[in-house]
Amino acid sequence: xEKLINVIDLKKHFPLASMFLIxxxxxxxxxxxxSFSVAESETLGLVGxxxxxxxTTGRTVLRLIEPTSGTIEFMGQDITRIxxxxxxxxxxxxxxxxxxxxxxxxPRLTIRDIVGEPLRLHRIAHGKEVEERxxxxxxxxxxxxxxxxxxxxxxxxxxxxxIAIARALILKPKFLVLDEPASALDVxxxxxxxxxxxxxxxxxxxxxxxxxxxxxxxxxxSKDVAVMYLGKIxxxxxxxxxxxxxxxxxxxxxxxxxxxxxxxxxGRKRIILPGTPPNPASPxxxxxxxxxxxxxxxxxxxxxxPTLIDAERGHYVACHLVN
Numbered sequence: 001x002e003k004l005i006n007v008i009d010l011k012k013h014f015p016l017a018s019m020f021l022i023x024x025x026x027x028x029x030x031x032x033x034x035s036f037s038v039a040e041s042e043t044l045g046l047v048g049x050x051x052x053x054x055x056t057t058g059r060t061v062l063r064l065i066e067p068t069s070g071t072i073e074f075m076g077q078d079i080t081r082i083x084x085x086x087x088x089x090x091x092x093x094x095x096x097x098x099x100x101x102x103x104x105x106x107p108r109l110t111i112r113d114i115v116g117e118p119l120r121l122h123r124i125a126h127g128k129e130v131e132e133r134x135x136x137x138x139x140x141x142x143x144x145x146x147x148x149x150x151x152x153x154x155x156x157x158x159x160x161x162x163i164a165i166a167r168a169l170i171l172k173p174k175f176l177v178l179d180e181p182a183s184a185l186d187v188x189x190x191x192x193x194x195x196x197x198x199x200x201x202x203x204x205x206x207x208x209x210x211x212x213x214x215x216x217x218x219x220x221x222s223k224d225v226a227v228m229y230l231g232k233i234x235x236x237x238x239x240x241x242x243x244x245x246x247x248x249x250x251x252x253x254x255x256x257x258x259x260x261x262x263x264x265x266x267g268r269k270r271i272i273l274p275g276t277p278p279n280p281a282s283p284x285x286x287x288x289x290x291x292x293x294x295x296x297x298x299x300x301x302x303x304x305x306p307t308l309i310d311a312e313r314g315h316y317v318a319c320h321l322v323n
Contacts, residue, residue, distance in 0.1 A: 002039065006072075012067055013027040013030070027281065031053045034231075035233070036236065038208075043224075044208070044222060045210045045211075048228035058096065058179050061209065062091070063087065075174070095167075095169075095177075097161070097165055099180040099183060100184050110151060111151075116131070116170070134166075143162055165181075165200070177208075190217070215243075215255065219239055224238055227254070229277075233318070235248040235251045236308065237314060242255075248319050287320065309323060
């Protein structure tokens with residue numbers, strides 16, 4: 001299928017200042033050479049531990065954060081090399097739903113103003129037309145138009161996330177970054193929001209970059225899965241390949257942590273990784289996972305960085321065990 005998003009060697013490094021703010025002390029390599037693509041109307045799940053660079057990746061793809069280097073192609077256009085006017089036009093087709101549905105909504109504005117603001121900013125609609133389109137999109141996400149004069153604090157967490165989704169949909173985008181859209185909600189409400197997102201994808205042919213630390217949710221939502229560790233993708237494959245035959249030791253450890261409500265799996269081995277993730281300001285040499293890897297092979301892991309190779313027909317992995 002046609003690739004709506006194509007990211008090539010994307011990097012985002014944040015400078016660190018020294019104690020006296022005179023010179024740069026180093027950089028935090030939050031995203032350090034990511035390449036992936038998402039086909040139209042499909043979902044790529046991006047998973048990994050907290051601090052691995054998932055959220056930075058999502059925001060950099062939208063250019064909410066400026067990339068250090070790399071290429072971001074959206075609908076065949078490299079949006080890292082376009083003017084501000086062209087970027088503004090492109091942003092009407094790219095939107096984001098944030099993790100916390102309360103802090104992402106302005107508490108001083110009514111729902112009418114929150115959801116309708118993108119229409120005014122892009123000069124698409126004014127006056128009565130804004131109200132009509134807000135009522136229409138609220139209905140699409142399962143909310144009544146009677147809610148338009150209320151404020152965010154008057155709603156539950158699930159309702160606030162529906163409002164955030166409505167705001168993202170009002171401009172009729174083609175691509176959405178979903179940054180852990182259900183992780184701040186109760187389990188029953190999570191299911192409602194995820195089912196809503198699946199329905200909206202079918203109805204409006206939306207393309208998602210779905211960011212989460214919950215592998216079960218990623219399996220439900222995604223077609224392909226990319227596993228991140230310390231700013232890099234270590235495994236990338238269709239979801240069934242990831243969940244049935246993971247090749248990277250880090251992916252295997254993540255999957256072993258998923259609880260399975262079945263007595264026959266009581267004896268399943270849990271892989272406990274030693275230590276904590278290294279500092280992204282000074283990542284380990286060679287394979288970045290070698291300091292915690294249960295399958296550490298020695299000097300080659302310590303000295304040589306593995307490349308992401310196609311190990312099994314579209315199943316990509318960066319590991320010397322496979323290379």
